[in-house]
Structure formats: C-alpha cells, structure tokens
Amino acid sequence: MLKHWPPLSTLRGFEAAARLGSFHKAAEELHLTQSAISQQIRSLEAYLEQPLFYRSGRSVSLTDAGHDLLSTTQALLQQLAVGIRRLGQYQKPNQLVLNTTPAFARHWLMPRLGEFRRLHPQVDLWIFSTDEVPDMASQTIDLAVRDDISSQAECSFRVLHADRLYPACHPSVLALPVEQRTTLHGEREMDWSHWELESGIDVGQVDQGLNFSDPGLLLDAACSGLGIALVSQLLSRQAQANGLLQPMVDQTIRGPNWALLTHRDSENSPMARSFSEWLVSSLAADQQPSA
Template identity: 35%
Template structure:
C-alpha cells in the first residue's frame, strides 16, 4: 500500500488554509499571489480528492462545512508543524553549528554565561542549545553533545564528568542577616527543589533533628528554585555548581559551610562519529577544560 496516499498536493492545502481562514477565495488568492479562479479550481480539486464538500459557496463568500472545519484544524496543525520544521533547519545551514543538549537549569545557570568563553576558545563553533527535555538519542536526533544529570554516564558513549553536584543552603543577602546557627533556618520558609537529597538530609548533616521541613515553595526546576531564593522568597537548598555565578555576583550567599553530596553529577556525552567533527571536538575539549578548572577549585 502506498503511504500517505490521501495527502493532497501542498499548494492545495495552503490554498485551503487561506480560504478557510479568510472565508473568501478572492482574499486567499490575493494573499497567495494567485488568481481567484486558480484558488477556486484548487478547492474543487481538493474536494474531489477528499470526496466531500469543504465549503458552502454563498455569493462571493464561502463558509466551511462541518467536515471543512474539522479538516481545517488538521491542515493548520500540519502546515505549522512543517513551517516549524523548516525553521529548525536554519542552524544546520551555518558552518560550525554544534548542537548541545542540556537540561534547562544547567543551560541557564552554568552554560549560558560561559558561552563567550566557548566561542573565544573555538572561534568557528556556532553553539545551538537544545533545552527541550527530549530524551537524547544520538542515532535519531541531531545532537552533537549532550549534558545529562545522572548517577553514572550511559554505556557505549564517550563521556566526561563536568561537575559533581553539591547542595547547601543559599539565600539572598537580606535574609542571611538573621541567620546565626543552622537551627535558625527552621523559622524561615524553605525552598524545596527536586534533588535526590533534601532538607532533612542537610539538617542531619548539620546535626539537627527535625520533622518540620514543609514550609515554603516547591520547584521541579532548579533554576526557578534559585531565582526564588534570589527574590528573598525563602532559603533554597541549592546546587553550588548551578549557583556559581549568583554566588560570585553576591545575588546569593552560602551562610553555612555544611554541604551534602548528591548522588548524581553532570556528564557530557557524545559519540565517536560526532567527535570526529573539528568544531564538536573543540567544544568537547573546551568542556574538559572547564571541568578541570572546577575540580581544581573544588
């Protein structure tokens, strides 16, 4: 059986979408740069292809039939998807394009402010960040490098440890003024982020027993949790690697030295064929340099 045999020519679909939206063959023709008779002819061919009327013709205006309204939704979605797919191809036309997948919080807090360093180290590299959250599959996706947050890197890939995650209370300077001992945190709103360790683990590390840790907001995104802390909405048990820039600028302060080590870490992963590209290899080597600098600082 021939696949997609019920799909009419694309120019018919574009004409249908315009005519359905504008409720006029003449206005659709003007928008598409065609004659009114050409659009009218296309719509008759389209209806013949589908096997039922899509329009009610009322004088010079047209109205969609029930079937036409249903088909309009499908056609609009398909055309928008095709247009979006075309726009996504634009980076591939640029020489040196390197597609880097990363979790949104890592891209926002760790990678974004380092991009000038990457482009300085690898001038031909044109980074394209993908933070869609789609599970990475190098066989089916156009991804050159992927940053993952995991206990171990996946087998069968080239991997590089970027940073192990370490968690500690982080707060805006205005809130830190009231803090003297770790127990002082119990009187404040605590910001909860989705880590494999939580506030109970940190208080245990600080030698404090408590079961009253539920006040405050919860965030599934580490970046938003840190942003809430920067806005003095509470004290975050935040990731020190992600909070590096905020700590350097003074937007956040680490009031206590107690740190807990998360089980997961950030790894860069790729494949030998991707790394055979000079620009991808350059970005990989740059990441290795950044990781080495972090290990020396830690």
C-alpha cells in the first residue's frame, strides 16, 4: 500500500493529458507550459514506478496502466469537485440546516413546506434527512426534529408532540377477508407486539408478512394497499385526508415523542426562531378536530 498520495497537481495534469491525448492541449486547458505538464507526468510515473503514456514524437497514448489510472482519477476528481461545490451552501447568509428523519420529511414536512415558504421566503432551508441520529456538537446542523433523539451537549431540548399509533390500511384492504390481508411489520414502537401489549385488540395481524425498517416506507406500503400496518397518527394525517388510509379500530396507543433540538449557536437566530414557532403552531393545528 502506498504510504503517501501523489500530489493532486500531477493527477490533474495526467487526467487532462489522458483525456485530450496531448500534453500541449492539457497545458492550454490548465494554463501551464507544456514542459510543466511533461514534468508532472514524469513525476507521477516515477512515483508509480511504471509508464502511463507511450510517447512517439508529439503524440502520446495511454498504456494499460494509464487507462486503469484514468478511470480512477476521473472518478476521484469528479467526487472532489462535487464536494467542493457543495461547501458553497454553508456560505449562504440565510441558510437554516434542519435534520430530521426521512419519514417526517416525506409525510409531515413536505405537505406543509409550501406554507412555511410562503410565510418565510427569506429562509434558505436545507432539509438534511438521515436515518442516523446526528451529533449536533460536531455537525453543522441548526435544528433537529426527530422521534429517536434525546438531549445533547450544546443544545436545547424540547418535546414537541406525543405521537399515537393505530392500525390502518387502504380502504380496499379493509374490504378483503381477514385471512387475505398481509401484515406489514415495522421496528421499534411500530411493532405489532407493542400494539398487542398496549391495546389487547386483535385486528387480524399475524407474524408473517412484509417488514420495514423505515416508518415512512411502512406508511407508503399501507397507503398503496399492500396490507395492514401500525402507523403514526402524526405522519398519517395527510394520507387519511386523501382517502388513502383508513383506521381499522378507534383505539390508539402511545407512540414515540417528537422532539426539537436547537444548537446553542442557533438559539438566537431569527431564522431558527421563525421555523421553530411555525413548527409548534403547525403541530398544534394538527391536533384540532378540523385538521
């Protein structure tokens, strides 16, 4: 294994020369002299201890090793360019970085995002959805809204909503005989064993069926008519309103707590405050009978 990386400049010179098939054209593209490109290539070949080009007069062509290195170098430089461009988003003066779960982003936030944008067009919101709980102390995140998070250092913590769970399915599934209904299984609180323990009601759930680690995907599956599922009351409101989901019984059981974490550096930010106030107000509106 190589102990050190070759200089990035030699890789850029090599990629340009290999892609253009000419040291002269590579020099023009990189605003260097042809002798500088030749020196970069010789330095890279000496480092790798093998030739990368066949040289015949002014024409050059890649060796087998050169072809191999070209694909690797192009992928590396492209990934590096994308990463560097992405850093520009941290320089936006009005940016607010929100971390949340994919399920909350897709099923609760997205249907309401137009309203927030209308009320606060100056906020450049970046929605950073992850399955993993973020480390707010080490990551560039202003706010986090999750149902799997607890207090962290350098952050304020606030419980926003105590969710409820209930069994539901697409209306077409409810019309099927019980033995023909597929049971959709989730993880954590979305597990049917939690329902059986808390409610004691049998809605025809069985151990066999389809399994999902993502509550949002579980909800999507139920809405598409794949079977019966234990779903989040908070995340399923839009699906119910659209007629894609129907409760199987009136009973609900306790679910996870949705919490808001605000990084200490963002607590006094007007943008963070605007989003937090809108979030609290929207969650409260969800609890009204008309919602």
